[in-house]
Every structure is written in C-alpha cells, then in structure tokens.
Amino acid sequence: MSEDEDDIPELIPIESDLSGEKVPVTIITGFLGAGKTTLVQNLLIQASKAGKKVAVIVNDYAGGSALESSLFSVVGEDGKKSGEEWLELNDGCICCSLKDASVAAIEKMVQRKGHFDYILLETTGLADPGPIASMFWLDDSLESCVYLDGIVTVIDAKFLPKHLEQQVNKSMIHSSDDQSECERQIAIADTLLLNKTDLVSEAQLDNCLDLIQSINGSAQIVHTVRSQIDIFELLGHKHYSTTDPPDQFLKPSSLHPNLSVSTLSLEWAPSKQFKRADFETFLSDLLWSKCLSDSVTGNAINILRLKGFIHFESEELCGLQAVNEMYEITVVKNSDTLQKLRSRSSIVIFIGHYLDRSILQSRLERCIV
Template identity: 30%
Template structure:
C-alpha cells in the first residue's frame, strides 16, 4: 500500500500573501505533482483565477479545486470532505496537496477533519503554515485598542470577546507548525524582530518562525515538515472552541465580516482609479479589495489587489474569447461596512477615470 499523501494547510489573514506564496511554490515545485484546494471569502473566485492566469506549466486547471461556498472551517462536512474524497479517487495521485484557507478561516476544524475515517488512512497534514503580513502587524493592525474595547464592553454587556481581527490573528498562529513573516521588504530588521516576538508570544509551543518577501521560499522549506498535525490539533484550541467549552455562547459564523462584489463600468485611467480606490478604502475601513478591471483599448484584464492602503495593479492575461469584459471587485470589511455607499463610490470612481 502506498503511504499517506502529505497535505499542507496554508492559512493567514486576508491579504497576508497566501496566494503569492503558493504561486511561487508551484513555480519551484521541482517536478512534484501538487493538487491545490483553494477556499476564498467572497464570490468572485479571484485567487483561483489569479493562479490559473499565471501560466505556470505545472499548474493545470484540473489540479485546482475551488471551494467558494463560504469559509472552509464552517463547511468542512459539506464541502471539504467530499472534495478530498474525490481527489483521492483520482487515477493520478498527487505527490502533495496544498490547501489555501480563506483569510477568515479558523484552521482548527479543517485540520481536525483529517481525523475522519475515510480521510485519515490516505492523507496526513504535513504542516499548517500561517502567513503573516509582518508590515500590518508592525503597524498595529491586529492589536486591540484595549481602551476602546473596554468602553464598548461597558456599553454592550454582550460583547465578551476581543476584536475579530486580533482573535483570528491569534487563532491562526496557535494552529501553526510554521509561521512565515511575509512582506519583510516593507519593514526594517528591528520591526521584523519585534513582530517575531509578538508572534512567538502567542503560544507556549516552540514555533518555527521564518521571514519572506513575496512568499519566496524553497519548496523544501514549506513542504516536508512531517508534523502529522491532525494528531495534535486538539491541543491548539481556537478562542471559539475554548469559549464553547466554557459554556459561553459565541457562535462562530464569520458574521463579524461582510463581503460583496462591486461592479462598475470600464476604467479608462487605472492610475487615477487606484488613487480614488485608496480614498474609498480609507473612508470606509475596507480590509481587502481585489478583482479585475476592464480597461478600454487593452486586450488584457487588469488585476487589482488592495490590502489596506497598499494597492497593486497588473495585467495578467488577455480577456478570453466569449468572456465578458467587466470591472468586478470583491470588497471585504467588518459587518457594518456601508455596501451601498462603497458600490456607488466605486462606480463613480470608474466613471471619472476617463482616459
């Protein structure tokens, strides 16, 4: 009988650099046949599209499975298990499975699913790799404003937990076998060291912490951790699991976050559009924005990627024959984000960005 297939779970908050790291991994797979399962928060399937659009030879479309029915941690039984079962039934067995969770996922339930009878005998979790946006941590993006939270708690007795951002950050690190402090190019060595200290302080376990820029790490570093994490995950409990055990009723369904797709007309001047998007992101506290734009006169589609105030744009591939050219952007924010105002502002920004 063949040995178990190793599976690496790649997790980390929205925009930390998971897809970028996987793209680099596929480019440097050294002949390994890698199957990818991608889960994303938001209806557009941007990550799968970006990976398929990157033209890497080793990354055939049939090797990428997208799960876009919500967060993988909430749809384990309905989505993940059947997908995994199908993957295992395939004639050509992958050498390695890589799973990208959504930026809002708690890795714990997903890793625990590897203990399910039909899965356990065929696959093992090689490791949970948590990608951290080191620049965002250094800017204090995940740190609670404790004074503000205390005031909110006094006003609302039902508010019994930390901010959703800090909680997720901690849970994703607690689940990790290895943490990648990504975006090292954006901060100096002293701040990187301080982020390393913050991350190490999240758990009593000795944690392997490395840093990277654009997730560029050799495949041998990311794969082959041999952790068999499914056997240890019960000891790496998330806030949600601990609150549940304490009898607290804190339902985990990501209702602290909201995502929607904003559609707009063609964008004549991408540079100006990007400047306007920066304003919109700042005004409305948008956590993540990504998607594609139709730029008249250009045969290629324009990818837009925004994490906080940092926006990147590039043309990735020609619009396909029969594919409708369109501007569509996934917007993710906290639950009280003003969808109507943002949709309207993005529409206006596209219209005003005339060539």
C-alpha cells in the same frame, strides 16, 4: 510578483508511482494581503522543477453564496493550461461546511486525478484554521488517502502590529475577550512565515518577533521576502506525527499584556509517570467541558493548540496533539525518537486564552502515579 489574493494557483501534473501512499495536506493561512497566494505560486514553480505533483485548493468564501468552488487548472511542462475542473465544496466556507463532505470531495479529487505528492489548501484571510485542521483528523479505519501535514501562517511584517492593535481596540470597545482571526492564525500554526521583512526596520522586525512569540512560542519562524522559501523546508515534515522530538518546538516565550493568546509549557521529570485514564479526563475537562477557569478573571481556559510528549505508567512514551476540541494520543514507535526522548521530561505545551499556570499544573499533577 503580485500579492493579489485573487490569483488562482494551479495543478502541476507529474508522473508518480506512489499511489499507495497517503497525501500530505498543508493548510496555508494568513491575514489578507500577507502573501499567501504568492507563496503558493512560488511553491508550484519549485514543485515543477523538482518533478513533484501538487494540488492546490483555494478556499475563498464568495460573497455569501451557498456554493464554495475551488478552481483546478492543469498546467503542462510548457506552462500552458491544458484543461480546467471545478471542485465544489457545499455549504459555503470550508471552515463552516460538513467536515466529512469536504474531505470526501478532496479524496475524490485525488482518486480522479491520480496521486499527488502534496496538497496545499489556501484559506481566505478571515478563516479560522482550527476547524479546517480538525476535519483532517480521521480514524485509521476510514482509510483516508490524505493526512494533515502542517499549518503554515503567512504574516505581513509591516502590518502585523496594526492588525493586532485594531483587534485590541475592538475588544475594548465591545468588551469582548475573543481573540482575533490574526491571533488564531498565528496561535495554531506549526510554521510562521514572517513575510515582507525587507519593508521594515530591524527594530520593527524585533517588535514583530516579540508579538509572534508571545502568541505562539512553539512554532518555527522563517523570515521571507516575497514569500520565497524552499519547498522542502516548508512541506513534508509531518508536524502531527510522533516522529519529531520536542526540541523542534521547545522555545522560550514571553507574555504580552495587550494580547489575549499566549503560550505556556509545563514539564515533569521522566520519573514522573502519568495515569492514562486520569490524563484523558483532564483533556476532556479542558477541551470539551471547558470547566477549568483562570483564577484571576474567572473565564474558562480556552485551548487553540496543545502538543507534547508524555510518559504513561503502562505504555511507551506517547505524543500528544490537539487543535481546538480534537486531540490525539499516539504511542511513539520511531526508534530514533524514542532514543532521544527516553531521558527527556514529559512536556505539555498549551497555546490559548486565559492560561492559568497554577490551575493547569495542579490538575495535571493529580494525574501522576
């Protein structure tokens, strides 16, 4: 199957009576040629066989045009197209456009076409998935019919070291501390598909894993060939809910001296309870004011992703999720999750730039009762 990024995925119409349920949105990102479109095509084939209705939004910035258009094709059971429709998202690339307008356009598509089981949003290879993810974090009062299910990043095992090395060299030449698009896409992901593993040696594969885990030590890593993965292994896991225990993202991570993005985890015993107001002040300083700095370089700590579970003094156990400047604290209500986590430590996992363990730990410990 071709890895061509210009192929347009399609809609598969299947009867559904779940119109009252919210539709999960999975963002599929990855560097150019990694196999995103092949992944989407594979998922559509599986969805058809499983009787699932899937919408695909292709986000590809078209030559500087002010109009972003995503093509939806309706495919019947015989595999033939029965009609086409364009969903227009104004103001260029979706990650640069008005967030409410983009979500509203997707909601109208859902209302017009009927309920979907999944929505896949395939981004351009140069897109930063952070702002795209943030626009799906909506207040419950807005009664959106969609929600963010997770972020999947497809990685080319053969060319990952080259992509990262090129960015390091570019940063050195231009004296830039900014992380590359490739690093951002890895850092924010919930699931990392290490694709084209058949094209590299075992030593090269181990090197890729070391690079990936040094950037994001909390994501699930799946090895794939030609972007083949079971649809139910990838979709519908509600990565941004509080129903998943931390075991799912607690993994050891290593630091790589040549990469600007890393993972840091901090833990406190269950007996250490946090003051909610002080904790939110910490988040405000970290994510909004950016007034916490690395003690070695003096650069502001820059957070791409934040997640964890916190024991607060006057509340039940709470789940924490953040992408860029957006964060959410939610009381854990799932009984199975509560049973698993009551005796577990509070944990906060940071993924970002200039993570200073001593600074972050000392600030958080000031929030303890």
